[in-house]
Amino acid sequence: xxxxxxxxxxxxxxxxxxxxxxxxxxxxxxxxxxxxxxxxxxxxxxxxxxxxxxxxxxxxxxxxxxxxxxxxxxxxxxxxxxxxxxxxxxxxxxxxxxxxxxxxxxxxxxxxxxxxxxxxxxxxxxxxxxxxxxxxxxxxxxxxxxxxxxxxxxxxxxxxxxxxxxxxxxxxxxxxxxxxxxxxxxxxxxxxxxxxxxxxxxxxxxxxxxxxxxxxxxxxxxxxxxxxxxxxxxxxxxxxxxxxxxxxxxxxxxxxxxxxxxxxxxxxxxxxxxxxxxxxxxxxxxxxxxxxxxxxxxxxxxxxxxxxxxxxxxxxxxxxxxxxxxxxxxxxxxxxxxxxxxxxxxxxxxxxxxxxxxxxxxxxxxxxxxxxxxxxxxxxxxxxxxxxxxxxxxxxxxxxxxxxxxxxxxxxxxxxxxxxxxxxxxxxxxxxxxxxxxxxxxxxxxxxxxxxxxxxxxxxxxxxxxxxxxxxxxxxxxxxxxxxxxxxxxxxxxxxxxxxxxxxx
Amino acid sequence: xxxxxxxxxxxxxxxxxxxxxxxxxxxxxxxxxxxxxxxxxxxxxxxxxxxxxxxxxxxxxxxxxxxxxxxxxxxxxxxxxxxxxxxxxxxxxxxxxxxxxxxxxxxxxxxxxxxxxxxxxxxxxxxxxxxxxxxxxxxxxxxxxxxxxxxxxxxxxxxxxxxxxxxxxxxxxxxxxxxxxxxxxxxxxxxxxxxxxxxxxxxxxxxxxxxxxxxxxxxxxxxxxxxxxxxxxxxxxxxxxxxxxxxxxxxxxxxxxxxxxxxxxxxxxxxxxxxxxxxxxxxxxxxxxxxxxxxxxxxxxxxxxxxxxxxxxxxxxxxxxxxxxxxxxxxxxxxxxxxxxxxxxxxxxxxxxxxxxxxxxxxxxxxxxxxxxxxxxxxxxxxxxxxxxxxxxxxxxxxxxxxxxxxxxxxxxxxxxxxxxxxxxxxxxxxxxxxxxxxxxxxxxxxxxxxxxxxxxxxxxxxxxxxxxxxxxxxxxxxxxxxxxxxxx
Numbered sequence: 003x004x005x006x007x008x009x010x011x012x013x014x015x016x017x018x019x020x021x022x023x024x025x026x027x028x029x030x031x032x033x034x035x036x037x038x039x040x041x042x043x044x045x046x047x048x049x050x051x052x053x054x055x056x057x058x059x060x061x062x063x064x065x066x067x068x069x070x071x072x073x074x075x076x077x078x079x080x081x082x083x084x085x086x087x088x089x090x091x092x093x094x095x096x097x098x099x100x101x102x103x104x105x106x107x108x109x110x111x112x113x114x115x116x117x118x119x120x121x122x123x124x125x126x127x128x129x130x131x132x133x134x135x136x137x138x139x140x141x142x143x144x145x146x147x148x149x150x151x152x153x154x155x156x157x158x159x160x161x162x163x164x165x166x167x168x169x170x171x172x173x174x175x176x177x178x179x180x181x182x183x184x185x186x187x188x189x190x191x192x193x194x195x196x197x198x199x200x201x202x203x204x205x206x207x208x209x210x211x212x213x214x215x216x217x218x219x220x221x222x223x224x225x226x227x228x229x230x231x232x233x234x235x236x237x238x239x240x241x242x243x244x245x246x247x248x249x250x251x252x253x254x255x256x257x258x259x260x261x262x263x264x265x266x267x268x269x270x271x272x273x274x275x276x277x278x279x280x281x282x283x284x285x286x287x288x289x290x291x292x293x294x295x296x297x298x299x300x301x302x303x304x305x306x307x308x309x310x311x312x313x314x315x316x317x318x319x320x321x322x323x324x325x326x327x328x329x330x331x332x333x334x335x336x337x338x339x340x341x342x343x344x345x346x347x348x349x350x351x352x353x354x355x356x357x358x359x360x361x362x363x364x365x366x367x368x369x370x371x372x373x374x375x376x377x378x379x380x381x382x383x384x385x386x387x388x389x390x391x392x393x394x395x396x397x398x399x400x401x402x403x404x405x406x407x408x409x410x411x412x413x414x415x416x417x418x419x420x421x422x423x424x425x426x427x428x429x430x431x432x433x434x435x436x437x438x439x440x441x442x443x444x445x446x447x448x449x450x451x452x453x454x455x456x457x458x459x460x461x462x463x464x465x466x467x468x469x470x471x472x473x474x475x476x477x478x479x480x481x482x483x484x485x486x487x488x489x490x491x492x493x494x495x496x497x498x499x500x501x502x503x504x505x506x507x
Numbered sequence: 508x509x510x511x512x513x514x515x516x517x518x519x520x521x522x523x524x525x526x527x528x529x530x531x532x533x534x535x536x537x538x539x540x541x542x543x544x545x546x547x548x549x550x551x552x553x554x555x556x557x558x559x560x561x562x563x564x565x566x567x568x569x570x571x572x573x574x575x576x577x578x579x580x581x582x583x584x585x586x587x588x589x590x591x592x593x594x595x596x597x598x599x600x601x602x603x604x605x606x607x608x609x610x611x612x613x614x615x616x617x618x619x620x621x622x623x624x625x626x627x628x629x630x631x632x633x634x635x636x637x638x639x640x641x642x643x644x645x646x647x648x649x650x651x652x653x654x655x656x657x658x659x660x661x662x663x664x665x666x667x668x669x670x671x672x673x674x675x676x677x678x679x680x681x682x683x684x685x686x687x688x689x690x691x692x693x694x695x696x697x698x699x700x701x702x703x704x705x706x707x708x709x710x711x712x713x714x715x716x717x718x719x720x721x722x723x724x725x726x727x728x729x730x731x732x733x734x735x736x737x738x739x740x741x742x743x744x745x746x747x748x749x750x751x752x753x754x755x756x757x758x759x760x761x762x763x764x765x766x767x768x769x770x771x772x773x774x775x776x777x778x779x780x781x782x783x784x785x786x787x788x789x790x791x792x793x794x795x796x797x798x799x800x801x802x803x804x805x806x807x808x809x810x811x812x813x814x815x816x817x818x819x820x821x822x823x824x825x826x827x828x829x830x831x832x833x834x835x836x837x838x839x840x841x842x843x844x845x846x847x848x849x850x851x852x853x854x855x856x857x858x859x860x861x862x863x864x865x866x867x868x869x870x871x872x873x874x875x876x877x878x879x880x881x882x883x884x885x886x887x888x889x890x891x892x893x894x895x896x897x898x899x900x901x902x903x904x905x906x907x908x909x910x911x912x913x914x915x916x917x918x919x920x921x922x923x924x925x926x927x928x929x930x931x932x933x934x935x936x937x938x939x940x941x942x943x944x945x946x947x948x949x950x951x952x953x954x955x956x957x958x959x960x961x962x963x964x965x966x967x968x969x970x971x972x973x974x975x976x977x978x979x980x981x982x983x984x985x986x987x988x989x990x991x992x993x994x995x996x
Contacts, residue, residue: 072987073913110884139904146898149943153951161951165943169936172903176932180925183917215925 006049007063007079010089011126013043014096018119026112033104036115040100043122047093054086056482059489061132074186074196075135079127083482084265084337088129088258091344094464095254096122099247101461102352106246106359107155114155118247121147125251128259134182134267135198138175141223144256145171148240148248156243163236163243170226170236178223181216185271188212203271204493210274217275220268221285227260230285230322231292234315241311246355249307253314253351254344261321261340265333265490269325273494277328285326286412290419292319297426301433306357306364309434310350313390316423317343323420324405329498330491332408334483339401341479342389342472346398349386349465353379356458360451366434371443376453380439382462387435389469391428397472518571519581519588521564522596523636529557530629537622547611547620551964554607554625558600558632565596575992584704585643594844594993595639595771602764602851603632605971608964609859610756616865616960617754619665628760631657635768639775644693644703647772651689651736654768655682658761662753674752681745685735692729695721696780708780718787726784729776730791736769739829740799743822747806750818755865755874758814759858762821763851770828770847774840777832785835793833797930799826804937813861813874816941817854820900823938824850827915830931834918842914844990849899849907849979856896856972860889863959863969879945880954889959890949892973897942899976902935907979910987 017039024031054062061080069077081089100118107114124147127140145168153164189206190196197203208216226233237257241249269276276282296316303309321343324336356379357372358364373380385396392398402424410417443449472479491498517524533553540549568588571579578589606628614620630653637650659682663675697703699721700711712722731742738746750758781788803823810816824846831843861874864882883890899908912935919928948954979986 070982070984070987072984072991139909142904142909146903150950153947161947165940165947168943169940172939173933173936176935177929179913180916180920180928180932183913183920184925187917187921 005065006046006053007081007130008065010043010047010050010093011079011123011130013046014039014119014122014126017042018116018123021112021116021119024112026110029111032111032115036100036119037097037104039119040097040122044093044097047090050081050086051090054081054083054482056083056485059485064132069133069136073135073198075198076133077136078133078199079130079136080132081130082486083484084262084486085129086482087337087341087479088255088262089126091258091341092122092125092129092255095250095344095348096125098348098352098461098465099250101457102250102355103245103247104457106355110154114151117147117150118251121151121251125255125259129262132200133198134186134200134203138179138182141259142172142175144259145175148252148256151248152240152244155245156248158243159239160243163239166236167240170233174223174226174233177219181219181223184212184216184219200267200271206271208274210278213272213275214278214281217268217272217281220263220272224260224263224268225288227263228257228318228322229260229315230288231295231315231319232288234292234296237315238308238311241314241351242305242308246351246358249311249351249355250348253311254348257314257318258340258344261318261325261336264322264325265337269328269333269490270493276326276494282326282328286323286409286416289319289323289326290416290423292316293323293420293423294319294426297423297430300430301426303430304366306366306369306434306438307351307354308364309366309430310347310354313350313427313430314343314347316427317347317390319423320402320405320420323416324408327405327408327412327416328491328494329408329411330484330487331404331411333490334480334487335401335404335406335408337483337487338472338476338479339398339405342397342401345465345468345472346386346390349382349462349469350390352462352465353383353386356454357451361447366437368445369438369448370445371439371441372448372451373439374443375449375451378454378459382454382459382466383439384435385466385469387431389473391431392424395470395473397469397476400472400476513581515579516581516586518568519579519586519640522561522568523633523640525561525564526557526629526633526636529553529560530626530633533557533622533626533629540622547615550620550622550625551607551611554629555604557629558604558607561632562600565593565600569593580642582646584706585646586637586640587642588640590992591774592636592640592771594990595767596636598767598848598851599632599635599639599764602760602767602855603628605855605859605968606756606760606764608968609759609855609862610754612960612962612965613754613756613862613865617665617668619667619754624661624664627657627661631661631760632764635764635771638768639771641772641775642705644696644705644708647775648686648690648693650768651772652686654765655686658682658757658765661757662749662761664754664757668752670752671754672752674749677752678745678749681735685732685742688728688735689732692725692727692732695725695728699725705775705779709782712780713783718784722784723787726781726788729781730788733769733773733776734795737766737773737825737828738822739795739825740802740822743799743802743825746822747815747818750821751812751814751874755814755858755862758817759855759862762817762858763847763854766821766825767847767851770843773832774843778835778840789833789835792829793924793927796826796829796833797927799823799829800931800934804934804941807941808937810941811876813876813879813945814858816876816945817857820938820941821854823934824854824900826934827912827931830924830927831915831918833927834915834922834924836918836922838914838921839918841991841993842911842918844993845914845987846911848986848990849911849976852972852975852979853896853899853906853908856892856969856976857900859965859968859972860893860896863889863961863965864956865960876944876948877952877954878956879948880952880956882948882954882956883950885956886959889969892969893949894946895973895976897945899980901939901942903939905977905980907976907983909980910983 064080124143131137324332634654641647665671807819899906902912
């Protein structure tokens, strides 16, 4: 298969096309097909990891085809270590999200699975596109399926939440488009032809003012997606109202589109604006506010799912802090933490979804002592919670520690504040666990809650395995990330590595 | 200057002539056609035949003009066939054909299925041809009036319907007012140049140099007249009433074909005779464009009637199109051309779905937003098509609408209008809100829409528009090349 990446990209979409043909009443067939396709989508992405050459420079599995030469847009895809990890995360989470919907979705199955699969292709597309136009198309295509997933299968305030998500992100995206078009036009001015190719756009030289305008335009698009403080207000609504699979995808994958955007586009395309001390400082401060604010708000939550949602704001604050530390530790840690957040928050949302299916409430007060009736659930929850809190030997620790190392190198004050965020994180997560799982069983309704079934356990098993694997042996991931991250740092801060060498000598 | 009617004249005129011939023939020969259901087939078939013969004549012109920049000048320089006019002519023909396909079932349901309707559709179309090809004030004015008069009648075609009558009167009064403004401006142009030929007027204005009272007055009146026609703020007030009261198929025709023709007129005038004054009119048009965006979008937010909502959304699209003129570079002008074609399919599409769900039982001329409730479950294909059209109107990829927005934004950035670009971009998000009110009704609100008033013509039209809207977004290359040719001068 020479077109491996194209296969990975379009398998879900092709599956969705077939799904459209299956009659809407054949529920079993619909479920089976959707699960098969999602599994196939994951399996087909595994060879990417196996054949990935971590010592090769630049992008791998590159494919290029003519698309719209009239405006200089082409079908150009490829991955480096950073996108590899995010693609694998997407295909895995996508499969688990489909699998987790087996019982929880009961009406309009066909539309539901079609939307999930279309969403899957669009998200993979965002991570593999090497053409800005192609990237933007995928970026926007993500919105409509998510709108419908929340708006049709969501909770009581679903219409509000879905529209808010759509409008917020769209407003950011169109401004991002303007930044992108400015870059594109500058390229035409300097080189005489229009192209959206990211490699070509890197050669553009801009005045500092122009570069900063482009930077802020892109920033708005990405920051709303992440979401960074103060653009985060869509997130709690969307997460709380979304169906479980929607929350999982939203938290585990969609938020990473924003951070990925910073790493792939903002830093390498606009290095001068990125190292501008004022800009880096502002963004780091916003990240720290997100870390602390997200954590404090999480402490106050009565709704289990909302707590997890706000914890995402805090965790994503770490990711952006890592990025704007602008050193190898910060960026590598950030990517790793993005993956980790996908795993642990994915797990947490799955767990909330499972308990909601059984109990139809998410109020923390309605639980307590559940560990005694659902021991397996409590065990999985404990692992997920500790991984999210950053316990050593679990995955979260590795990411947060590396980010802190990066932040420390950049600015000690940042690191001090961020450490405080970790403490708070442990506090709200442990307290959540204590209030729901431990203690006496006070609510009679909880006495007969069934424990995890085999399917449910299997849904979470891969993520649990990753929690331990990354926690104990993260070396392969760092090796995959090393080259692309160093390239980005060298691009943003030319001479960084030479200076380090000199210092060490 | 030899002869009264040369073969070159004939060749240039033939497409428009075909439309006039067929249009008149329908009016005259109606009594020969069989009665009953067969009559529908005859009328529609005859109309499509007329459009097809115009298309063949147009195709021959197309082949004759294969060299870039070439043109045919006919009737002593008052009628020009160039790539610009050909592009617009194709749009007009496509719009007329689609409108014909979606009209007959609608008119039958309304009990107003008469031959005059098709005659007027064809005559209006020929008027648009004259607008796009006019190189002379008289020709353009005649084309404009031929189009406008046909539309006055078409808007009031449901003659037993008070709102249709009201709409026709309003449209007629404001339309004639704007026409007289234009005529006044044209007379001033003639007065200061001594010619009705656009090129000679341009030279006359150019040699006058700076702006003086007469040129200023001519520019202002012409600008106001044309802005009326394209329903730009503050001259947009007729649009919601005319759109809402007119038979929906006429609304469709009016909102895309008449709009495109008015933009052809606008471009001919402002890139032609008035181009030496561009320093003066550009800021004016910029202000108008922003006002149009603001008013169109905000007024659309609160509409409960779908046709009024679409009317205000058309106003906002006029704002985007005007921004292309403000930029005024190749990208901007190409953007207008591309935008108009994409907008045509999407807007026709939205209105044809409205026609399809309208049955007698849902009451006369009440196109409430709630009529669409539950469409997604009841008629999934129509709802999906509607979704595609709405996404295109909002400018979300992968639909064609994104490409239109792309060109407009790019042209603004290229010409240093960054603030305008930001305003225009933010209104995309605003527009999404009201377009998605329709989507929300279709997919997320319970409702029992009645059976579809569909027909073969309707299904074909929905399929064509839907596929075109998607293809223009996913594989626009052939179309973009065609559109790029449209502006080679």
